[in-house]
Amino acid sequence: MLSQTVTEQIVYLNGLYLPMCESQISTQDRGFLFGDGVYEVIPVYERTVFSFDEHLARLKNSLKATSIPNPLTDAEWLNLLNTLVAKHSWDNQFIYLQVTRGIQMQRDHMPADCLTPTLYAYSNPLKAVSDDIIKNGIKAITLDDIRWLNCDIKAITLLPNVMLKLACKHRNADDAILIAPNGNITEGTASNVFIVKNNTLLTPPNSSAILPGITRLLINRIAKAHGITVLEQNLTLDDLTSADEIWLASSTKEALPITQLNDLPVGSGKPGALWQLMRQHYQTYKHDFVAQYLAQQVQQQQQQQ
């Protein structure tokens, strides 16, 4: 891996690629003033954009739900992501992209007609999960889910998530599992939740209470392919406290084992056997995905010659 510092990051802003320190947006951007926008976080392994189709589909849903026009075609989105990847030396990256409703000179909650969305994207080095976490897992607490009723939209308006993260810090925890007013577990502050009970994987069903995570989708897919039973059903605090294993899942962390919940050990207090197995399967899935993509590229080049 070539070295490249984060200060040399190139960002994409409204059609231009430029150094991060030179990128500027208007103070009147509705993303800045109202948190009026949506985003995606997309991992890149071995310089290959991972699960592009799934991330694009979710982005389109978020744009549609918020009535923000989609500024690019599918091919333009892919080209943007591949160009950003190519501009950075890290083999493993994650791309953050956000689309806000655009600039509006007079303050008004009501968006003006015909605004031009602001499109911003940049890449970061994707760090591997630490050996300490692989060996010992992470500490989590449960907190009330104080967010809104449209958590299936990947909105940039993340103040509740930030406040929940701060609450974790104050209680010396790495993350939190959120509990809705009806008693159902929803998700983590930036991840989906799985539990293992008697070798069965359980996760809350997709609904407006959670983000339809891509990692969640892939874990479900991988589990089913390997004969691991996955049930999508409502879970409560009782399910958490009696779980053999608890995982958090997200694009930047993959699956992380929670080994302490509310200061009590989860299962044996060490990362569980099913998590170890899923970790291996997930690495293989990523590897196969990259190999398949590269093979397709070679095939396409040969056809063009």
Ligand code: PDD
């Ligand atoms: N967050 N739930 C929430 C609330 C999230 O913010 C995320 C991801 C997930 C997992 O989704 P996925 O598997 O598609 O990453 C679930 C990203 C990583 C973030 O905000 O940085």
